[in-house]
Amino acid sequence: MKTEIMKKIIGKLLLYIILITNLIFCVYPLLWMLINSFKRNNDIFNNPWSIPLKPTFEGYMQAFTQVNVGQLIFNSGFVCVIAGIACLVLSCMVAYGIQRMQWRLNKIVFMIFLAGLMVPVQSVVLPLYTTFVKIGLNDTRWGLILPYIVTSMPYSILILVGFLKTVPREMEESAAIDGCSLPRMFLQITMPLVKPAIATIAIYNFVSMFNELFLALVIEDKQALYTLPVGATMFRGLFATDYTPMFAFLTVTIAISVLVYSIFQKQIVAGLTAGAIKG
Amino acid sequence: MEKIYRSKRYIALFILPGLLLYVTILFIPIIQSIFLSFYKWDGMSQGLFIGFKNYINLMHDNIFLLALKNNFIILIMSFVVNLTVPVFFAYVISRSVKGSKIFRTLFFLPVVISSAVVGLLWGFVFDVRIGIVHGILGALGLNSLAQFDLLGNTNTVIYVVGLVAIWQWLGYFMILFLAGINGVPEEMYESAKLDGAGEFVIFRKIVLPMITPIIKVSCIFICTGALKTFDIIYVMTGGGPIHASEVIATNLFDDAFHQMLFGYSCAISTVMLIISIGLTLIINRKSMLVSEI
Numbered sequence: 001m002k003t004e005i006m007k008k009i010i011g012k013l014l015l016y017i018i019l020i021t022n023l024i025f026c027v028y029p030l031l032w033m034l035i036n037s038f039k040r041n042n043d044i045f046n047n048p049w050s051i052p053l054k055p056t057f058e059g060y061m062q063a064f065t066q067v068n069v070g071q072l073i074f075n076s077g078f079v080c081v082i083a084g085i086a087c088l089v090l091s092c093m094v095a096y097g098i099q100r101m102q103w104r105l106n107k108i109v110f111m112i113f114l115a116g117l118m119v120p121v122q123s124v125v126l127p128l129y130t131t132f133v134k135i136g137l138n139d140t141r142w143g144l145i146l147p148y149i150v151t152s153m154p155y156s157i158l159i160l161v162g163f164l165k166t167v168p169r170e171m172e173e174s175a176a177i178d179g180c181s182l183p184r185m186f187l188q189i190t191m192p193l194v195k196p197a198i199a200t201i202a203i204y205n206f207v208s209m210f211n212e213l214f215l216a217l218v219i220e221d222k223q224a225l226y227t228l229p230v231g232a233t234m235f236r237g238l239f240a241t242d243y244t245p246m247f248a249f250l251t252v253t254i255a256i257s258v259l260v261y262s263i264f265q266k267q268i269v270a271g272l273t274a275g276a277i278k279g
Numbered sequence: 280m281e282k283i284y285r286s287k288r289y290i291a292l293f294i295l296p297g298l299l300l301y302v303t304i305l306f307i308p309i310i311q312s313i314f315l316s317f318y319k320w321d322g323m324s325q326g327l328f329i330g331f332k333n334y335i336n337l338m339h340d341n342i343f344l345l346a347l348k349n350n351f352i353i354l355i356m357s358f359v360v361n362l363t364v365p366v367f368f369a370y371v372i373s374r375s376v377k378g379s380k381i382f383r384t385l386f387f388l389p390v391v392i393s394s395a396v397v398g399l400l401w402g403f404v405f406d407v408r409i410g411i412v413h414g415i416l417g418a419l420g421l422n423s424l425a426q427f428d429l430l431g432n433t434n435t436v437i438y439v440v441g442l443v444a445i446w447q448w449l450g451y452f453m454i455l456f457l458a459g460i461n462g463v464p465e466e467m468y469e470s471a472k473l474d475g476a477g478e479f480v481i482f483r484k485i486v487l488p489m490i491t492p493i494i495k496v497s498c499i500f501i502c503t504g505a506l507k508t509f510d511i512i513y514v515m516t517g518g519g520p521i522h523a524s525e526v527i528a529t530n531l532f533d534d535a536f537h538q539m540l541f542g543y544s545c546a547i548s549t550v551m552l553i554i555s556i557g558l559t560l561i562i563n564r565k566s567m568l569v570s571e572i
Contacts, residue, residue, distance in 0.1 A: 015371050019382055022368065026450065027385055029404050032411055090297035097293030102284045109294060116305055118559045120507050122528050123552040126535055126545055127311035128304065130322055150304040153297065182289045211393035213510040214528070218536070229395035233514055243409060246399070253396050261391045265384065268391060273455055 030254060037247035059244030060252070066245070069252060071224065072231040079141055079227060080209040083148035088202055091153050092194070095160035096186055100169075110161065116154035121147075125218050132219060143219045144227070148212070152205045159274055163197035164190075203264045204271025211257070228253055309552065312545045320542035322535070333546035342522050343547065346530040349437050353526070354505035356441040361452045361501055362494065368449075369456035370482060383457070386450035394447065398514030401443045405430050430516055433523035440512050440524050447511070448504070452497055459490035495562065502558045506551065527551055 038055040063069050094113070098106045128147060129138065137143035171193075172185050180189075191198070213229040220226060226234070232253065235246050261268060283289075316333055320326035337343050368386070372379045389397065404411045407428045416424045429435045463486055471481050509528035512518060518525040518533060525533075527547060535544035 019368065019371060022364075022449075023382065023385055025446070026389060029400055029411065030388075033400055033403070036409075090300065093293040094297040097290055100284060101286075101290045101293065103287075103290050109298065112298075112306075113301065116301070118503075118556045119305065119309060120503070120528075120548075120551050120555050122507070122509075122531055123312055123548040123555075124305060124308045126322075126541055126548060127308040127315060130541070131308070131311075146300070146304055150301050153301055176283050182283050182286065183292075185283075186293075207391055211391075211395075213393065213395040213513070214532075217513075218532075229393045229510070232393070232395040232399045235399065241408075243403070246403070250396060250400050250403075254392055254400075257392045257396075258388065261388065265387075269387060269454055272390065272451060273458060 033247050033250050033254070037244065037251040039244065041242060041244055056244075059246075059248035062242075062245035063248040063252065067231060067234070067249065069231065069249060072226055072228045073252075073256070075141065075225055076210055076227040076229075079144050079148065080206050082141075083145045083152070083209055084202055084206045086145070087149045087152045087156060087205055088198065090149065091156035091160055091201070092191060092198070093186075094153070095157050095164055096190065098157070099161045099164040100172075100190070110157075113154050113157045116151070117158070121151060121214055125215060129218050138219050138221050139225075141220075141225060144216055144225075147215050147219070148209045151215075152208065156201045156205060159197055159201055159271075160194065162274075163194055167193045200267045200271045200274060203260075203267035207257075207260065207268055207271075210260075228256075313549050313552075315542055316545035316549045318542040318545075320545075321539040322541040326542060329542075333543050334550075336543070337546055337550065342525060343527075343530055345522055346525040346527045349524060349526050350505055350508065352437055353441045353444060353508055354502065356438070357445060357448075357501045357505050358498075360445045361448060362497060365449055365452035366456050366490070369453045369460050370486060372453075373457055373460045383454065386453055388450065389447045390451045392447070394510030395514045397443065397447050398511035401446070401511075402430070402515045405439060407431075431520055433520055436516055436520065436524045440515055443511050443515065444504075444508060455493055455497060456490055459493040460486055463489050499559060499562050502562065503555060506555055506558070 035051060037059050038057070040056055040058065094109075098110045098113075124147075132138045132143045137146075167190065171189050175185050175189055176182075210227075211229060212227075213233070216227045216230045217233065220230065231249070235249060315326065317328060317330055318326035319329045319333070368382075372382055403409065405413075407413055407426065412429070413426075416422075429439045467485050468481060471485060476484075507528060508526050509532070512524055512526055512529055513532070516524045518529040528551075531544045531547045531551070534540045534547065
């Protein structure tokens with residue numbers, strides 16, 4: 001009897017040790033980064049693990065003035081919000097048209113959008129870039145907004161169509177009998193019922209676009225239009241071994257992600273896993 | 280009443296704006312890309328039609344072949360780690376470990392951080408002068424190892440980069456498996472225990488079969504993800520040293536924007552497209568998605 005309890009306790013202890021080890025593995029680099037962002041360069045060189053005796057905001061000031069982190073954040077935020085809203089609106093409309101409306105081609109159109117899920121962005125970017133250069137879009141934020149909308153549509157439409165299937169048509173039908181027009185039905189009856197899916201997709205899209213690098217790197221030529229991830233690529237060259245401002249930049253950027261994550265955790269997790277679990 | 284759902288005007292209104300934008304920005308460039316892969320083109324001046332020459336050169340291009348090999352290495356690493364460790368953790372957490380919410384939240388955190396930023400951060404972690412890794416090695420007294428620049432060595436760099444990619448996505452797969460494991464009804468555990476089954480057997484015979492569909496989906500994610508790896512590598516090593524950590528995506532970027540070989544890069548991107556579509560179709564042979572309407 002005693003050995004059984006002993007085994008159980010040891011077993012549980014072992015599990016906790018493993019979990020906590022992984023936790024450290026996941027979280028420690030972030031803590032380390034945070035602490036180092038407040039140390040001067042010399043301190044970092046001398047002892048990368050100590051807690052600073054005299055914390056300094058030098059690194060942060062350098063990051064904000066020399067690299068204009070504020071503008072990076074603004075560009076990222078602006079592009080993501082606009083693209084996110086536009087994608088949401090278009091995806092809702094398309095999903096409604098595919099799932100609710102009755103016409104012969106709806107399955108084909110659905111497949112066209114789903115095919116987009118298989119396309120890596122690298123297969124699109126080169127001709128897109130040269131076309132944008134020709135029409136001057138690469139000098140504006142729209143050069144990035146438009147592709148962001150389009151690359152987020154397939155997944156959004158997939159989730160929305162799946163969700164719409166679960167929304168009963170009765171309410172729409174009774175509204176229609178009362179003489180309600182289709183757009184009104186869509187806006188005032190169906191869409192409010194789809195709110196959970198919309199929240200999920202909106203947040204998921206925002207986070208994906210915010211963190212995206214490849215398109216942002218290729219399309220935006222003007223430094224004033226760089227997004228945060230692009231800024232990250234610049235840092236190594238700019239600051240070489242001047243570690244403090246780089247840690248400051250990392251802390252700021254990650255802090256934004258952590259903030260968004262802590263507020264919208266449910267939606268983010270739902271958005272990232274919905275497609276997988278349903279399938 | 281059904282008439283309203285058949286109104287051609289409204290169908291066009293709902294579908295066309297999204298469809299047109301989508302086709303213009305996604306589909307047409309894909310076709311252009313395939314078309315241009317048969318040309319020698321620097322992105323600006325007139326291209327020269329050279330048929331399959333780009334593809335033939337690609338097959339002999341050592342850097343491209345190395346990139347393919349590296350993608351494959353990352354794929355294998357991801358398969359091995361991301362299909363085992365997260366399952367284990369998910370199972371442990373699901374068996375009512377205290378503080379599971381905290382674990383879930385924190386394990387998932389790396390997923391929401393930009394890959395570029397993750398790459399930058401881990402570039403510092405592995406930095407020979409101030410990094411965590413070398414600090415630990417030094418503290419353990421392994422000074423010669425501590426001086427060894429893992430990111431500067433052509434033999435080790437791809438594995439380090441692969442490890443970082445795995446770090447970022449461990450939490451994602453764990454949440455995925457957790458959702459699947461939570462779908463196992465409690466009664467099954469109880470009846471199994473009554474029959475005298477140990478934890479191990481329960482895991483193998485009850486839990487594993489129930490999460491098989493999720494494992495399948497995870498396989499697709501891992502495959503397509505390994506193919507598209509770019510951000511972390513670009514930021515950490517730029518593909519170096521001497522192309523040792525080059526992958527298809529970085530190779531494409533380099534050929535196009537540093538060497539102005541747009542036509543050649545289009546060939547690479549077409550190969551990526553074919554591999555991506557092929558992988559998705561193979562693993563997903565019975566696609567149920569369309570019937571979801």
